[in-house]
Amino acid sequence: MKTCLVVDDSRVIRKVSRRILEDLGFEVAEAADGVEAMAWCTAVMPDLILLDWQMPVMDGLQFLKRLRAEPGGGGPKVVFCTVENELDRIREALDAGADEYIMKPFDGSIVAGKLDYLGLCA
Amino acid sequence: MIDPIDREYLSALCLTRAGLRLDADKSYLIESRLGPVARREGFATPETFIEVLRQGGDERLSWAAVEAMVLPETEFFRDRGVFPYLAAEVLPALVRARGDQPVRVWNTACGTGQEIYSLAMLLADTAGLAGRIELYASDLSERSLEKAQAGIYSQFEVQRGLPARMLVRHFEKRGEAFQLSPRIRQMVRWRRVNLMDDLSPFGQFDLVLCRNLLVQLAPEALGRVHGQLKGALAPGGRMVLGLKDPTGDFAAVAPETGVFAHAA
Secondary structure (H helix, E strand, O other): OOEEEEEOOOHHHHHHHHHHHHHOOOEEEEEOOHHHHHHHHHHOOOOEEEEOOOOOOOOHHHHHHHHHHOOOOOOOEEEEEEOOOOHHHHHHHHHOOOOEEEEOOOOHHHHHHHHHHOOOOO | OOOHHHHHHHHHHHHHHHOEOOOHHHHHHHHHHHHHHHHHOOOOOHHHHHHHHHHOOOHHHHHHHHHHHOOOOOOOOOOOOHHHHHHHHHHHHHHHHHOOOOEEEEEOOOOOOHHHHHHHHHHHOOOOOHHHEEEEEEEOOHHHHHHHHHOEEOHHHHOOOOOHHHHHHHEEEEOOEEEEOHHHHOOEEEEEOOOOOOOHHHOOEEEEEEOOOHHHEOHHHHHHHHHHHHHHEEEEEEEEEOOOOOOOOOEEEEHHHOEEEOOO
C-alpha cells in the first residue's frame, strides 16, 4: 500500500485529506507543521506528501527545501495543497522541487487527477 | 418533476435541431440542466420555459434549451494518454505526410475549449510543430464558444487535468480566474457549427477530434454525423473519438487513445 503524509496545521483539512487519500488507496499519516513532517520523513520516507504552505514553526516551502536536501528526500512526490494561488507562488513551489500544486478549496476529483498525472493512482 | 409531455417536446426539439438523444430514464437531467437556463432567461421554472418554447417563434430560446441539454463535461487533457500521443506520434506523422502544406486540425464539439487548448499548449511546447499546424474549433453553443474564445477558466477548472507547470507557463492570473496567454488563444480559430448541417464548405481536415459527443446522439442522427465526419476527414487523416463513442466504420489505429482512420 502506498503511503501519504498529510502536512497541514488545520485538523479539518487533515481529516478531509485523509478521507480522500484513503479512498484512493493510501495509508495516511499526519503532521501539523514542517518540523513534525521532517521527523516523519527522517524515520521513513512516504511515497507522497500533501503539503500546506503557511504553517507555524516551519512552513511548507522551508520543509520542501529541507526534504529535498536530505538523503532519499528526492523520493517522495510532493503536492502542495494551499490557499496560495498566485502564479509566482506556484512557480516558486515547483522550482523548489514540488511535483504538483493544488489550490484550496479542493475536492477528491482534483486530488485524484493530480495523483493520476503523477502516476500514483491505480 | 418534468411532465412526460414536456419531456417528449424537448426530446423532439433536441433530436431535430442537434441529433441529441434524451433518455426517458434521465428526466432529472432535464431539470438540472434546463433550470439554470430557464432562470437566466427570466422563467421561474423549466416548465414555464418549455411552455414558451412550445408557442414557437423564438429561435434563440429554442437553441438555448438545446444547448443546455448537451453534456458539458470537459477538462484539460481529458483521458490522460490521448494528447501526448497526438503530439508525439500522430501530428509529427501528419506533418511529414503533408510536406509543405499545413496540417489542418478540427476540434468539433469543442465545448468551452479545454481540449483544443490542451493541444495548442502541447504544440507550443514542441519544437517544430506549432508553425506547421492550423487549429480550428467549433461548437453548437454560442455561450460555450464565447467562453472558449476568452480562454478564462476558474481555479477549479484549471485544476482539472492541467499540470501545474503548464498553468504557470501558459496562463495569466485574472482576479480569481486564469486566462490563457494571447499566444495560445491566437493559435485557434473558432466557429459555430452544427454537425447535423452540411459540413462540406469547411473543406477537409487531417486530424478531426470529436470526443464524447457521438455517445450523446440519437441512433437516427448518429449515422448522419458519422458520414459527415468521414467527409470532413482528409485521406490519410486521423479521427479522434471519445473512449465511449460509437466508432462506426472508422478503422482502429490506436483505439486505447481513441485514434481512428478511414476504413481501407
